[in-house]
Amino acid sequence: MQAGTGIAELIALEMSKQTGAPLEETRKRTWMVDSKGLIVRSRMESLQHFKRPWAHDHEPVKELVNAVKLIKPTVLIGSSGTGKTFTKEVVQAMATFNKKPVIFALSNPTSQSECTAEEAYTWSEGRAIFASGSPFAPVEYKGKVFVSGQGNNAYIFPGLGLGLIISGAIRVHDDMLLAASEALAAEVSQENLEKGLIYPPFANIRKISAHIAAKVAAKAYELGLATRLPQPENLVTYAESCMYSPSYRSYR
Incomplete structure (x- = not known):
């Protein structure tokens, strides 16, 4: 989880740098999910200190797929080390409101990847922009070959x-x-x-x-x-x- 908050902080810093918006505002553009669900302000007292800047105003949401449907993110980043968390439902939800959903399954090793390259491309009907922490072979989907990035x-x-x-x-x-x-x-x-x-x-x-x-x-x-x-x-x-x-x- 600390890796995720580190990634989120750098994203917020870069957004602040590029837009001139205060860091407190750009942090609100990133939502985080832990083992108990969406990190929201109503959970503040029980949260570890490094999670607190990412607790935003929202009703509690337990399941990742429901959080995705409610928040409608453009980018999904996995760094929890928990495999198979980007399910077919989750990827398909991302693809319903994004022309090109960005799916980053960054956990290592391959067995702990949130989803595979083949799953990301297939479940998004070839529209996902996919990167992973572990290497994946090129994927052929409907006659087109997709080569994913390795974000490590x-x-x-x-x-x-x-x-x-x-x-x-x-x-x-x-x-x-x-x-x-x-x-x-x-x-x-x-x-x-x-x-x-x-x-x-x-x-x-x-x-x-x-x-x-x-x-x-x-x-x-x-x-x-x-x-x-x-x-x-x-x-x-x-x-x-x-x-x-x-x-x-x-x-x-």
Whole structure:
């Protein structure tokens, strides 16, 4: 659940940054469900501290499918580690009020995924934008092949870590995480989006990581948290030069 609230906080921060709306308002755009149902204000006294910012005004709702039907979210993110919670009913409900429902089944391992890629595409009649924490093979549905995204640590964390190292950052700030996510999003082409992909091809991960590292390092310098001075003129080039290359001499 704490992973979910962390994701929600970064979403609210980015929405606040892009719209200028207060953080208290953008938090209200994200609703959360735990083992007892929708997190609402009437449950405030029994909630753990990290859940309280996400308790909104609403009647109690026990089942996820009913919460989805009432709230009508555009994006469904699973990070609870509980498998099979995105049922056929839940995905079909998402598809009734979203032209392209976004379904993120992020829990690992595969057995704990909230639903499979095949289920998401089939139950949404091929309209879902799907990403998962575990890898899934391409899915063919009604003659069309769908390749899902893998929303796990592989995209952000290497670039984030490299950006912190090359800048000598003394502290990690939320704005650095937002910079990393914005850098990753910038690597997604229109062609990728048209195919239903919201992550760039993993084959380009070294280039992607260099660009993420550069943005994270730039933010560290901007915030006055960098200790490696002076700032390199070209952070992307510098990040690439600091990367480990697995090249080995042949002795045969």
